[in-house]
Amino acid sequence: MASLLEMKNITKSFYGVKVLSDVDFTLERGEVVALCGENGAGKSTMMKILAGVYKSDKGDIYLDGEHLSPNLQALDMQNRGVSMIHQEFNLMEHLTVAQNIFLTREPLHRNGLINYKQMNTDAKELLVSLGESGIRPTALVSSLKTAQKQMVEIAKAISFNVKVLIMDEPTAMLTMKETEILFDLIRRMAKKGIGIIYISHRLKEIKAVCDRVTILRDGRFIVTEKVSELTEQQIANYMVGREVNVSKATDYTGDPDDIILDVRHVSDSLLKDVSFTVKRGEILGFSGLVGSGRSELMEFVFGIRKTKTGEIYLNGKQIINKIPASAIKRGISFVTEDRQQSGVVIKRDIKENINLIDQVKNKGFINKASKQKNNTARMIERLNIKCAGHSQLVSNLSGGNQQKIVIAKWLLVDSDLLIMDEPTRGIDVGAREEIYRIIHELSAEGKTIIIVSSDLTEVLSICQRVIVMHEGAIKAELTGEDRTEEIIMSHATNAS
């Protein structure tokens, strides 16, 4: 009997950059396979090709031994039993649970109107079969907790008679207990013969729930092996392609009393009495799970988020940033988390984007064309931005180059304090290395850098000190030998 799923020689390029080359992947019935790799290794692209979101340049996919046409769209793949649960859920917040589960497949009365009674009963049955009887089918999705939304996504996938279920970082926003419930459900689904592809960075979870692990690096297949045959350390080594833990950042060597930023007692609905300081020239990392309040804390410092309490001292003087413009004037830069949402003005050109903050900061009304041209050329060279010219639209650039544009516009204003939220998310290895190089250069120039990152390798390799947050509070502050993946993770998940 043929394997449940076989992907052979999958190749894909974006903007001329190869993100997958000749990658193979197999999945058997009832098997849970982890797909591992660093950010940018090609995991998501691979899975999006399987789910029909992207079309591969080359390669074949066999489901139940049947060769699939490369032109199948996401809905075709769902109807064939391949469902993907994305990290950001694909649910309509203002519709009910049942409406979401049966979207586009609503049961109808004879007269063509929707049979809500039937729909709600079916939804209830599905949810009960998942062991989740606490979600009402008529509840609005917006009223659900994260873990419950995930259950709705799973129920939706199962309602398609799912054969292959892809889960992208399913535990990123779950508590320990919710994670256990999810693992239990994964095991039961596997028993029924469903093949599950589990994408995660968390090696402990992979050991706990997966049967086999397939590792990608830089868009290439590296190895596939039974989980029981590999240690966590071995998996990590395969992912990065070298011995990890070697390049841990050195400790801060500057003046320990030279505090540039002192943030005290920040509290609101999410943040719980958070205080921290950062010294001049230091590279400080904030680690924690998604939703632990790291970005929100930075938004407070930058004048975007209003909190109930909280004080900011910059160079010993108390300041109040009501709007981002005042933070910028005081020499604070903020490279935001989501470059498409809040980073670049995507429909405008490179020159305009790079000069945007400079224009906000500086006086003068008429644009100085020659100055802008010089600035743009300087930044393109310094950050090694690959582009066709100054007037190329940012929407035509690759993710890594878009991220460099965001960094460029903040570098241009020469701030003393640079906050970077997920500075290397979703960009390739090369661009990431270049961004690390720039961070080190800035630090050497005496600039202070705060990095918020979910990528533990990144935090360990560039941050001199690491603050770990959990559910809006600071759980730990780690320097020197205490900076290890295990210690950070245990604080982030509140395991210790």
Add this chain to the structure above:
Amino acid sequence: MSNLSERSLLDTSKNIWSKYSAVFVFIILFAVCTLLTGGDFAEWNNVTTILRNASTIGIIALGMTFVIISGGIDLSSGPVMATAGTVLVYMQGSGIPLIWSILACIAVAAAFGFINGIITTKVKVPPFIVTLAVGIIARSITMYICTGATVTGDNTDTFFKSIGNGKILSIPTPFIIMLVAAVIMTILLVKTKFGTFVFAVGCNETAAKYSGIKVDRIKILTYVIAGICVGIASTVEISRMVAVSSTTTGAGYEFDAITAVLVGGTSLSGGRGAIYGTVIGAIILFFINNMMIQLDVSTYLTGAIKGAVIMIAVLLQARNK
């Protein structure tokens, strides 16, 4: 390699078409109109009539361009034009110096724009609703002041009348006013940081905010600019007859202005657009009006043609995205 250069050539020509589609439509329409009317259409007299008529809508549309690029819309222009015009006619009629009357007219229109902007940004009501409501209120106030009638000013003021009716070097004065305004607006949009911020806000409000741009202030300013343009348009329009009809002056002008902006290539979803396109868009609209008359087509059908032109213009832009 040859494949690549062919492709880039195709891309370039596509880009040129999408960037200047309003210009092409303009040229084609002019040629068609001229042919259909046996040359009458291109006569200087007829051309100046078109330009004179297009100017009022054109001036309103200049301000509207700013609002639409920043992601908003202004449905109050027509009624506000009547309100501001009433102020102008009353003041001018009661002997107040013309310059003060005109400034008051522009100030009133700008104030309405300011109100639009404040409510849109601070109370966070969608601009469609705010400006619709403000428009209804403005129309009602005008009718109340005039008790629903037509009011007239001092009809003997020849200088005032020459604003709307006169010519300079055989070019209609209103058109010159529109061109001067268009040049100023182009500089404001393309050469100043305010203009850059208007585009940024219309493209991506969140990114603009995180970049330290005072988004609310930018939006309010676009509505004030729209108001000022309405005030100028009101002065030009009212001076032609020195009279305001509280019920019909400016009726439907906001939609004509929006049409001109869209035909001119500005994106209704914000972030993209140009002033020269708006000027051409306004002229195209009055081409159509004029041709209908020349060809003796029922004026009742003007709306049908205008509607079709809007759809074709927007379709052409959408295809080239």
